[in-house]
Amino acid sequence: MEDAELQILKQRAPGLAALYTTARDTILRAADVVALEQARVSTLGRKSALTELLRSIPTLPAEDRPLLGKGGNMVRRELEGLVEEREAELRRQALSASLAHERLDVTLPGQPFPAGHEHLISQTMREVEDIFIGLGYRIAEGPEVELDYYNFTALNTPPSHPARSAHDTFWVVEQRETMPEAVMDADRGVLLRTHTSPVQVRVMEQQRPPVYVVCLGKVYRRDSDATHTPMFHQVEGLVVDEGITLADLKGTLHHFTQEFFGGERAIRMRPHFFPFTEPSIEVDVSCELCGGKGCRSCKHSGWLEIMGAGMVDPAVYDFVDYDSEKVSGFAFGMGVERMAMLKHGIPDLRLFYDNDVRFLRQF
């Protein structure tokens, strides 16, 4: 009951008001559910003063009846509400008191659910794929055991090029019906691809421009130390369309490095040489550790080499019957492990192939 209402009641029916305040205090003082029940019986029960009063109304003078009848009922509703509120309040208190005794050690480990990890190489490849899918590329694939033709010849690599030597490239003992007995020099048709670039040629044989593809996969070179493993993974990109320029290559690669490494990373293009691109470039990304000022990780240059690239050499178009007067394109290639090493600070390439779960579970 609002204070103002109570004041009015006190003026007009002081007895009823006194009855109300006494009953209210009795209810609010109840300290537990049992006491509250007693309070309810004593204030609202059949033998309570209020009930007596309401029961006596018919015997009152006619002019008093409306006031006491209305007021009495109002007081009863008020008191019933108070009992309900008090009961809810007491139940809350009782629950809180009992919860206060229920304790467990929340610092104990959680129920161990098995959680596996995709290999960091797979994760990195997926990340690269998704960036280029966003740019409208498709993912192309090709065999790892490859023909010399696709790996070298159609990529404009001269027959005497050192990369073809048994020192650098794994050659395969072929299954030819007429194959001469293991003659090393004659045995030059099939190899383990040394880069993902042969997929370029296979894609261009299969389709006409426009071509927007990336190819990811295993490649092989005869090298083994902290920065070389005989098997590793590469990403190859190829775009052939009308009016493709070196500026398009630069914009594409800058977009890629921003997405992949995150943050504002500058790139620069240095002239280089590859048989299958002309002009050929190497691409550096600014060193994150030193912000380009020069540190040990970037050999004090402020730049980290991340890939080789260039405009597709017209000689390559000749092999796939594209017209270099009508279309132009760019290609780029980078090492997946190297990208992951730069991004995650991994010092030794061999960790990728140890398959030590302590490594696998870090990523």
Place this chain on the structure above:
Amino acid sequence: MRVPFSWVKEYVDWRGSVEELAELLTMSGTEVEGIDWVGAPADPDNLSRFVVGKVLTRDKHPNADKLSLCTVEVGEAHGGVHQIVCGADNFQAGDTVAVSLTGATLESGLKLKKANLRGVESHGMMMSEQELGYEEKSPGIVILPDEWIVGAPLQDYLPVSEAVLELELTSNRPDCFSIYGIAREVAAAARLELAPPPTAGPAVLGGAPAAESLAVEVADPDLCPRYAAQVIRGVRVGDSPAWLKARLTHAGMRPISNVVDVTNYVMLGWGQPLHAFDAGKIRGAKLVARRAHVGERIVTLDGMERTLDDHMVVIADVERPLVIAGVFGSIDAEVDAHTTDLVLEAANFSGPNILRTELHTGIRSEASNRFEKGLDANLVPGGLDFASRLLADLCGGVVAPGTVDVWSEAPSLPRLSYRPAKADDLLGYAVPAQEQAGILRRLECEVDEGGAPSAPSHAAPSTAEWTITPPTFRPDLVREVDLIEEVGRIAGYDLAPETLPRHRTAGGLTGPQQVRRAIRRALAGCGLDEAITYTFVAPDALDPLGLPEGDVRLSPVKLSNPMSVEQSVMRTMLLPGLIGAVRANVDRLNDPPNLFEIGSVYLWDDQTSPAPAQAAEPGAVLPHEPEAVGIVLAGPLEVESWTGAGRPTDFSTLKGIVEAALRALRLTADFVPLGDAVAHFPYLHPGKAALVSVPGAGGVGAVGLLRPDVAAAYGVDDLKLYFAALALDRIAPVALKTATFEDLGAYPPAAQDLAVIVDRGIAAADVIAVARRAGGKLTRDVHVFDVYEGGQVPADKRSLALRVVMRSPERTLSERDIAGVRAKILTALERELAAALR
């Protein structure tokens, strides 16, 4: 290649720092890997303490027999005359010497202090070549030419301190393998003047013409397009002057003798390798450039005997080979201390053939490293002249008039048509036509702009077509696009704006690529870690498996030049690699891991692919490379925890993982006992393995426990290994089909549990199949939720608890409906499988 900074500055007037030069070279296409500072510390204060001095007096040290007490004039600016005690013996009063004054820090890091040597003060030091860093050991001090000005900074004459650019050169630029070639690049990129070639010949010639002392025959002009020789008589073989030793040492070669040093100096400076013969040792006064005979032997200068073949070219006299042409000399015609007359060779050899000889002999020399890239035959005369002059100047030789020069016609110069506008189109940025012409001219191309040049314009008319004649030392410039690269790189790729292509294709993954991603994610989601193992394995990697003879998995793709036997054949199964990964983890004391791998296997099976006609490799065949998924479980997936004991891995764990992986591809699978297929999977436990088949794809693999004897043979005998192999190439075509909505049903399902006792030999799948069929269309699902053996169940039987889920699309099932289905199922089970309700 090592390029001393002061040497390149002899040929181009570079005023910037060496760091700026490195940046210029790197950004114009000559990668500088580093700058190597050699000699004394380069700060000006230190260098000012190295001066030219003159010995005024030399007397015996009063207290030491082996020391001299000298007075040395070093110029007024440095205090006039100093008293210096010296231990060398190769000088006298009046000699010009190299002096380091008190306070100088030497190449070795030693800082000179005023010294008291046996009671006599010494103010400085007369330096030897060793102390200058030019030689590893030198017997005495350096005696300098008398023309050098006393008191002048030594650095003006000799590189006391040198910055050496370490270049990473590409094989297409043989012209860059010389200091002069690098200077040309600097001049082109920095718009500087290039000095004239340093190849002027000797001032004085004398004696009989060269041709009277020597005949030259070239038997194989395809392998030796040019062979020229010069005769120099009366040389005195000895030590080289300090400046020459400095140049060679800083460029990475060791000084040997003045004659050999001159040939190396000219090679480094001009790019033409030379060879000096002792003329007296050439038998028959004749040199022949010919193919070696098969089995012909030669003892090279390193003392090794080499056996040659008939692809290699030798320079021989009438009796024997004297040089492996372009690669390495022999001891037979070596210049020695007694040599007086020289034959100096400058020749041109076929690059590919030199490369082959290098590979077959294992020899790679400074000369062959240049020849293998294909040198310009026009370097030959300059090389001879340059070296002849130096041999005359430094060795006292008299150069015979004329050279013997055998070469076929000079190849005609390519005339390339060039459109400046095409360059702008390909580069994506405009380089003004006059700038393009200027770049090409600085690179020594002849540029014919076709008719009188019009008023200078900033943009070339889009139709302009020029004729460009590249210099002969640039064999890489044969097409328009090669010239565009020159323009682009010299103008600078940093000019390129960043644009994106106009895309006209939509990106995305193919079906199989999506399948690969989905299964990888699902397997990782099951708690497996993904391994990537080497795809090449040992030839005996499959020996423990007991595969039947003739099995395709036993005929792997073999490498003809593996790095080790352990990595010499391509895998035909993922199993050995995965077991290796398990073992590696266990060896590192990790818990036994649960791994999977997705990758190709390589098979010479009936799905190999022949090379297409254009590949021009007749008969070549590529192996079949199907993609496979391998899973190996070596330990529990649910590990022990304070919340409860872990569940050990068993067959059902593996099966559950395979089912989950297939479910991620929206596939289900049937698992059937191996049966006859055990012959194909002899490495699996015959009773704890199954074939996996997928509706629409048929058999896609096998799962099971690895036989304990097989595990033992792989060195993991203490582990139970559960292994699965799935053929992803067979799964992919049916995977990830679009799911079609199935009505959820408006009426509630009802479940009935029945426990039936059946013979142990009856498969649960058969029980379920019978129940489903008998249950009719109201039966939506039947599955086993408990298996019980022992207790009251007879020994040869087991109890299977089935939960049957029924639902009607039309109404809520009544008690009668449910009882009816239950009865039909029980009857059928009893009739067909002799099952009894428990």
